[in-house]
Amino acid sequence: MKRQADIVIVGAGIWGLSTAYHLAKAGTSRSIIVLERNTAVASETTRQAAGQIGQLRSHPLMANAVRYTLELLSNLKEVTGYDPELNRTGSLHLAQCDERVTSFEAQIDHACALGIAAELADGMLVEKLCPAIDAEAIKGALYVPDDGYVNAHSAAIALGRAVIDLGVKICLETEMTDLGLIDSAVDHVETTQGTIQTNCLVVTAGPWAGRIASMAGITFPIQPIRLQQARTVRDSELPEHHPVVRIPDQSCYLRPENGGYLFGMFDPDPLPIDPRALAAGFSTADIAPEKDLVDEARRRLAPIFPILEELEIAQYRQGMITCTPDAGYVVGPTPCIRGQWVATGCGGMGIAGSGAIGRWLANWIIDGDPGEDISIFAPPRFKGHDPEWLREECRHVCANYYALESVTYSLGQSGND
Ligand SMILES: Cc1cc2nc3c(=O)[nH]c(=O)nc-3n(C[C@H](O)[C@H](O)[C@H](O)COP(=O)(O)OP(=O)(O)OC[C@H]3O[C@@H](n4cnc5c(N)ncnc54)[C@H](O)[C@@H]3O)c2cc1C
Numbered sequence: 001m002k003r004q005a006d007i008v009i010v011g012a013g014i015w016g017l018s019t020a021y022h023l024a025k026a027g028t029s030r031s032i033i034v035l036e037r038n039t040a041v042a043s044e045t046t047r048q049a050a051g052q053i054g055q056l057r058s059h060p061l062m063a064n065a066v067r068y069t070l071e072l073l074s075n076l077k078e079v080t081g082y083d084p085e086l087n088r089t090g091s092l093h094l095a096q097c098d099e100r101v102t103s104f105e106a107q108i109d110h111a112c113a114l115g116i117a118a119e120l121a122d123g124m125l126v127e128k129l130c131p132a133i134d135a136e137a138i139k140g141a142l143y144v145p146d147d148g149y150v151n152a153h154s155a156a157i158a159l160g161r162a163v164i165d166l167g168v169k170i171c172l173e174t175e176m177t178d179l180g181l182i183d184s185a186v187d188h189v190e191t192t193q194g195t196i197q198t199n200c201l202v203v204t205a206g207p208w209a210g211r212i213a214s215m216a217g218i219t220f221p222i223q224p225i226r227l228q229q230a231r232t233v234r235d236s237e238l239p240e241h242h243p244v245v246r247i248p249d250q251s252c253y254l255r256p257e258n259g260g261y262l263f264g265m266f267d268p269d270p271l272p273i274d275p276r277a278l279a280a281g282f283s284t285a286d287i288a289p290e291k292d293l294v295d296e297a298r299r300r301l302a303p304i305f306p307i308l309e310e311l312e313i314a315q316y317r318q319g320m321i322t323c324t325p326d327a328g329y330v331v332g333p334t335p336c337i338r339g340q341w342v343a344t345g346c347g348g349m350g351i352a353g354s355g356a357i358g359r360w361l362a363n364w365i366i367d368g369d370p371g372e373d374i375s376i377f378a379p380p381r382f383k384g385h386d387p388e389w390l391r392e393e394c395r396h397v398c399a400n401y402y403a404l405e406s407v408t409y410s411l412g413q414s415g416n417d
Pocket residue numbers: 010011012013014015016035036037038041042043044045046047048049050051052053174175176177204205206207208209212227228229317318319320321343344346347348349350351352353417
């Protein structure tokens with residue numbers, strides 16, 4: 001027997017689950033099915049994320065999106081009973097050159113205009129907030145006290161449990177394998193567990209969104225790129241929580257995790273990965289760790305965090321961030337296909353914006369309007385792009401994630417995740 005659903009969401013990472021949550025919370029009587037090819041939700045990119053949620057964004061739309069995500073996650077336990085494990089311990093951006101200190105001053109003005117608390121921190125405050133830091137190794141610091149970090153896996157699981165309570169059906173081990181169209185409108189999806197009749201498909205398949213697009217003969221302007229990080233062993237000297245630390249002059253970040261440190265670096269020569277060109281079952285687990293990059297990150301961080309020299313690596317953690325040439329998301333109705341929606345192109349800020357992604361899509365599907373002008377994320381904005389150009393632009397975005405020009409000019413970045 002064919003199944004039927006008013007809305008089918010493909011992909012149970014944090015974006016698919018946030019979308020399901022906002023759709024179900026809206027209280028319409030629409031039936032919602034979430035398809036996930038794996039045996040568990042949030043087992044791909046979301047599971048790998050550092051979960052850093054920084055509010056300082058060059059574009060007010062992104063700043064508001066992050067603020068909303070923080071609000072959603074801060075209240076989630078009270079509203080649903082499920083704990084996303086959010087820590088509002090703030091963030092510290094450390095400068096190692098005078099230009100960066102000057103950029104911090106400009107960022108404080110920008111933050112102030114956006115209503116975000118931000119201040120310069122002197123060495124004493126830095127060492128008080130993060131005792132493992134050697135403040136002699138830095139030239140200045142920017143402190144954003146209301147930022148935070150979340151256990152991204154726990155947050156997605158919390159949303160997953162909440163949507164089940166709200167009547168959403170999550171179908172695990174169910175891979176979408178094809179799309180059925182009638183007169184360029186969504187009619188059904190084919191899955192490894194049979195056909196599902198639907199007129200509304202939401203593609204939240206992360207780095208695999210390109211595979212779904214190709215089922216309809218279209219492309220999205222995205223390029224998945226490897227991101228590498230590592231977690232150290234525990235150390236009794238380290239506090240359980242402290243602010244996320246970003247060292248943009250080294251392209252590195254670090255935060256506490258499990259009594260040790262989780263740290264990573266934006267690769268200056270990033271590796272593009274194209275799931276469309278790889279075996280159908282290709283997953284995050286197939287990406288080999290790049291240990292040299294971790295060694296390089298540790299070498300760059302050690303002058304500021306001398307303790308890193310002594311801590312062994314407990315886990316290499318790598319995955320793909322799905323980049324776009326302008327560092328903006330890809331969100332909205334798919335051009336040329338009625339009834340298909342997409343949200344991909346997360347970059348390194350997919351957890352940070354996950355709440356807003358779900359809210360925009362739910363508003364748009366239910367009310368015909370995302371609730372604010374998100375046309376800068378329109379899926380067709382690089383229509384007719386040359387794939388090689390796209391790949392190189394995305395590599396450039398990723399390699400320069402923390403570069404000084406990104407702070408001022410790019411859409412979503414400001415050295416925040
Ligand atoms: C190392 C690393 C660190 C990061 N750190 C941060 C950070 O600090 N802050 C931040 O904001 N972001 C961070 N990110 C980015 C963040 O992890 C992503 O933006 C976010 O997880 C994207 O979620 P998603 O739901 O779009 O994708 P995913 O979590 O990948 O979910 C997509 C899901 O779709 C499923 N799927 C794919 N194809 C099909 C199909 N045909 N049928 C059924 N299911 C399918 C997959 O199995 C998967 O579960 C980081 C990413 C990495 C890799």
